[in-house]
Amino acid sequence: MSKEIDKQIRSLAGSLDADYYGVADLTPARDFIHAQGGDRAARYPRGVVLGIRLQDSVVDLLPEKDNEGAILYRHTTYDVVNIALDQAALRIANVLQREGYGAFPVPASKRTSNEHICGIFSQKLAAHMAGLGWIGKSCLLVTPDHGPRVRWVTVLTDAPLQPTGSPMESRCGECTACVDICPVHAFTGKPFSPGEPREARFDAAACDRYFKEREKNDGVATCGLCVWVCPHGRKKGKRAEK
Ligand code: SF4
Numbered sequence: 001m002s003k004e005i006d007k008q009i010r011s012l013a014g015s016l017d018a019d020y021y022g023v024a025d026l027t028p029a030r031d032f033i034h035a036q037g038g039d040r041a042a043r044y045p046r047g048v049v050l051g052i053r054l055q056d057s058v059v060d061l062l063p064e065k066d067n068e069g070a071i072l073y074r075h076t077t078y079d080v081v082n083i084a085l086d087q088a089a090l091r092i093a094n095v096l097q098r099e100g101y102g103a104f105p106v107p108a109s110k111r112t113s114n115e116h117i118c119g120i121f122s123q124k125l126a127a128h129m130a131g132l133g134w135i136g137k138s139c140l141l142v143t144p145d146h147g148p149r150v151r152w153v154t155v156l157t158d159a160p161l162q163p164t165g166s167p168m169e170s171r172c173g174e175c176t177a178c179v180d181i182c183p184v185h186a187f188t189g190k191p192f193s194p195g196e197p198r199e200a201r202f203d204a205a206a207c208d209r210y211f212k213e214r215e216k217n218d219g220v221a222t223c224g225l226c227v228w229v230c231p232h233g234r235k236k237g238k239r240a241e242k
């Protein structure tokens, strides 16, 4: 039965045109998940993870810091990609539910706590635990082939799916590009360590304030320089330019 549902979900994910697919065993991170999302999130031992690559042409507008580029980036990246991810997650959750399993589609990007500036569950954690990338010094999930230029969604489930991998070791090395480019110095430059709180590496409130300031001054809340600058994402863009 486990193999059948595995095959069914993998095949559905393939038809949904996602660039990344994985299954995470979330049990080693249960305490962390519970601290963030309580029982609602922590009751599920697995996560089905889907990722959609961002368009390089749109991410590469970011360093120009102009309003038009910011509007285009925000529309494509936040509005269009997040909706595509949410719809894909719902399709997967529907199949799992029909097959009699518990399934909870975590919204691709929905803040549920203003105090902690986070959602009910960390998409990056699931992608990391599914073996799809590592958590960089930018606190973003960095994939070997497309860096952080990928957005993620997770369907939490109790279906007995086979995990696709284990957490990937960091490949940030000596790089500090994201730390250096951040206009509000939100990153400390410390590498990710599973037991350590996000605050040890990232001042989410500083980033949030910067977004609000941009919205107030320019009418559009966007930055994303830490996404743009990562060399693991930019190398593909360079190849495409040849
Ligand atoms: S989005 Fe901009 S302000 Fe926020 S952490 Fe990244 S570089 Fe810094």
Ligand code: SF4
Pocket (backbone or CB within 6 Å): 136, 137, 138, 139, 142, 171, 172, 173, 175, 176, 177, 178, 179, 229, 230, 231, 232
């Ligand atoms: S920019 Fe460099 S330090 Fe930052 S996440 Fe990417 S590889 Fe790691």
